[in-house]
Structure formats: C-alpha cells, structure tokens
Amino acid sequence: MHTLLLSIGFGLVTASILAIAAVGFTLQFGVSNMLNLAYGDVMTASAFAGYLVNKAGAPLAVCVLAAAAAGAVISVLLHRYIYRPFVRRGTRLFGLVVVALSVAVIIQNALLAGFGATFFSYQLSPDHAVNFADMSFTVRQLIIMGIAVAVMLAINTLLRRSRLGKAMRATSGNATLARACGINTSRVIDTAWLIAGALCGLAGVLLVLNTSSFQSTTGNDFLVLTIAAAMLGGVGQAYGAMIGAVALGVITEVAAAYTRSSFKEVIAFVVLVAIVLIRPQGLFGPPGSTTTVTEKEAVA
C-alpha cells in the first residue's frame, strides 16, 4: 500500500510534466498537421538554455521563463525556416517526417557537441519534503504540479474563450474552410508553434528540475511518453492529451514501482500498442481521424 501511494505521488508529478509536453505536442500537430519529431530535442535544448541562465546565477523562476522562451523561439524558427519551406515546396508527408527526424538528430548532436556527453544538473537550493498520507513530495514538485494546473487552465481559457483559440480549433478541424471564413491560418499556425514551443520549453525545464540530472538525450527519451500520451488522448485533442498524460503518468510510475524504473517507456509503449489496436483515434479523437481514409496534407 505504501509503495502504491508513493508511486501514485510520483505519477502525479510525472503526469504534470507530461501534460504540459503532450498538450504542446498535440496542439502544434493538430493545428499545423506537421509531425515534429524534434519536439523532444527542443525540450532538451530549452533545458540547456535554462541551465546556462541558472549557471549565470539567476533565480529559478527566471530559468524557467528563459527555458520556455527558448523553446518558443526554437520552435518558431524551425517552423519558419525549415518545416514551412519544405511544406510549401510540396514535399509529401513521408518526406516531411524524414525532415523532422533529421532536424531531431541535428539538434540532439549539436547539444552533444556543444555541451559534451556528461550529465548536467541545475544548482538548486535544498528542498523540503511535504507528506500527504503516504505520498511524499518536495516543495519544488508541488510547484511543478501547480504550474501544470495553471497552464492547463490557461490553455482551456485560450481554446474556449479567446478568438485566437477558436481560430486554432477551426484551423485544426479544417484549414481550407477556416481560410475561407477569413481566418488568417498562416498567422494562427505561427502562433500555435509559438505556444507549443513555450510549453515544450517549460516541460523541458520542469522535467530536468524533477529528475535533477539530464543529458543531451533526455528530451528524446521523454518523447516516447509524450507521443503515447498524445495518442492516448487522440492526437490534436488538447483535453485528450491532458487526460492521457495524467493516466499515463500514473500508470507508468505505478507499474515502474513494481517492476523497474527503466521500464517506464516500455509500459508507455504497451499502452500505445493497446490504443492502436483497440481505438486508433485515441480516447477523444473523432473516429477515422488516424486511419488512412482521411489523410490530410500538412498546411503552411
């Protein structure tokens, strides 16, 4: 019982980080239809940006903001100067995925070349433990969970209440129709990359704060969980990604507590296979959205 509650506690922290990452991933993919396999490596790059700021002696909040900003900038640059030109050139879907994979490998190895193959960690002040029932959190983990809840509420307000969010949902649903209704889809897509990039950077720095050490492949390893959470919720479905992330975060941590911690990704994979077999559109995706029947082209 103790192990169970303890691992559920860990699971909630993982779920918080995963929710931010998965919502960013799914938002960007849903709106622009471009599968950004470099997402995990942008997370790492942002974590390194935060690391540099931390090393310069800035307070932790500044590091977090710097990482989010770095993620946003890198994502927008990737979209503007690499992905969009390829899309506009008429590179087909399966070529675009190779572009994304190449970008991922380039970013990951640029970090490796720049920083070296060792583990890094932020300089942090000592942390206090807080106990609830059998769950144990550090203050920092509680802050991480608080940030995640705040971000989810903000995304909810954005998508439900603002004109921009509605335009995003329209573009995600049918870009041609959205354009015909007078929505500047190009700007909407740019903004989606910006927001998704900020979430990506935020998830990167929070991940690193939680696990305390990281290296150039950290984000890419986390991409497995991110993809599984996004697909569990139904790709393109922001609310699905939130629920998928919470479910997956708790499932993986609990299962890892009873097997071994390196199997987290494997458990995520088992969940992923189960989704593909039972409900390929995910928990909240419209039927048929992931099958070959409705192949959409990426939009610029």
Place this chain on the structure above:
Amino acid sequence: MSLYITTLLVYVGVDVMACWGLNLQFGITGINNFAFIVFQAAGAYTAAVLSLGPQSGNGGFQQYLFGASLPFPIPILMGGVIAGVLSLLIGLITLHRLRSDYQAMVMLVIAVIGTIVVENLGSFLNGSAGLALIPQPFVNNFSSPVDYQWAFVAFTAVACLVVYFFLHRITSSPLGRALRAVRDHEFAAAALGKDVARLRMFSFVVGGVLAGLSGGILVSFITAWSPGSWLYVETLVLLTAVIVGGTGNNFGVMLGALLVPVVFNEVTRYLPQFGRPGLIDALQWIMIGSLALLFLWFRPQGIVPERRRRFRAPDAAPEAKLPPGTPAAAEPQ
C-alpha cells in the same frame, strides 16, 4: 590491411542489402519505417544466438535464450525469417490502422523502445553488454584467416547479387507497379482494385527479411552485437543513403549505400582526434542529418533518379489509360 579491406567490403555489402530493403519499403511503397534498424538487429541477434550454442558455452559469461549451434546457412536464414515475422507482427499493428505520419511516430517509438527492452532484460540477449565471441560460419574450411575473410566477402557479394535479382523481379513486375501506385496515390490504387493493405504488408515484410539477412551476415563476420550497434538513429543513416542515392531506384540506392555510411564512417576514422571525446561522432551525426535535409531540398530525387515510366495507351484499351506509375506531382492537393 587485408582485414581492413575485407571488413569494409562486408560492411558495404551489408549496407547495400539493408538499403535495398529500406528502399523497397520507403522508396517504392512509401512506408516510413523508422524502426528499420530493429529488424536488422533482430536478424543479427537471431543469427548470433543460433550459432553461439547453449548459454553455458564460453564459460557461461553471457546470458541469452534459445542458444543453439546450427550449421552455417541456417542461423543467417533464420535471422531473415525472424525479422520477417517481427515485421509481420509490427505491420499488423501499425500498417492497417494508422495513416502514414502516425505510422512514422509509432515506428520511431518502437525503435527507441527496442534498445531499452534489450538493455534491461539482461537474461534475454545479454543486456547492454551485448553478445560476443559469436562463431564465424565455415571458418574451419580455411587454413589462413585472410583466405577466410575474402571467402566471406565473396559470400556477401553473392548474397547481394541474389537479393538484387530478387528485388529486380519485384520492382520491374506488375507487382512493383502496384507498389508504386500505393506510394503515389493510395486511393487511386485502391480504386483500381489493388489491395493497398496487403501490398504494404508485402513490401514491409520483404524489407524486414532483407534487414534481418543483412544483420545476420554482419554479425557472422564481426562476431559481436550489442544495443549500441542499433540505436534508432542508425536508421537515419540508411534513410539518408536511400535519399542521396535515389529513392525508388535500386542502382541509385546502391550508390547511396556506398557513399553515405561507408564514406562517413571511414573518413572520420582518419581524422585526427580533436575536441572532447565524442565530438567527432556528434559532428558526424549533424553531417548525416544535414545531408538528408540538403538532398530533400535541392535534389529530392537523389543522384540517380527513379526512372520515369511512361505507358502509351494502346488503341481501344481503356483500362490502360490510367498508368499506375503516375508521378506524385500530378496529384491533386
């Protein structure tokens, strides 16, 4: 020196064979198999375990399952078979149900997971240490190691020739045209009565078998195999080779396989060591990724483009009016 040349030649053969397999999947049928290296690894592990004998051998310092010491061609062939079966399983999960970018996503996940599983299940394939001391096939027939190495090169070359003729039969037949039709316009192919799912599965499994064979041959020569040999990024090297050489063209792909993996690995071997350890490797990966991007941008058809097939409609033959090999450019957006 002789060992260096023969090793290089075996690597060339293995890379060429693997790239042909990948080309059948990616170039001809349009399947994004980012897990390609996993199938090569499956073949390599199978061939290794089936020739190593029971795990108590060599003082029992390695742990693995299904140990056997089968005679020469069987371990390598079984490598192909197991890789084919694995392709079938993964194909059943991904190919039928998902559209192509989702497939790519799941394949990438499979490739990342594959190494994690093998590294952590120590008793399955000896974990992250990998397998070593794998017996070389037909080594006892040769008195000098040099003769043996050249004989192995000859064996690899023959295997490549057989594979080439086999692939040529596929790609130049009506079946090959059907596969290209699936790549260029899935719905048109389906409308013409082609079973898209079956065609995809066919090319996925055949490509997987070729990957497995190439892995089996490689491991029989280098006698060691570990998770470090098949990280998911290795697929990008083969993919880059296919793109550089000429997607869809077996001859071009052979050229790409000669240029990309071989040149990149060999050139860096001669560079003086500079910077911190691992820097050259990282730069090498950056170069590979950039090469793929540059080719996709400036010359997406590769060095030797796929031959454009034109079909003149014979008089009064209405069914010939829609050529299956219609290039992608003609597709409506």
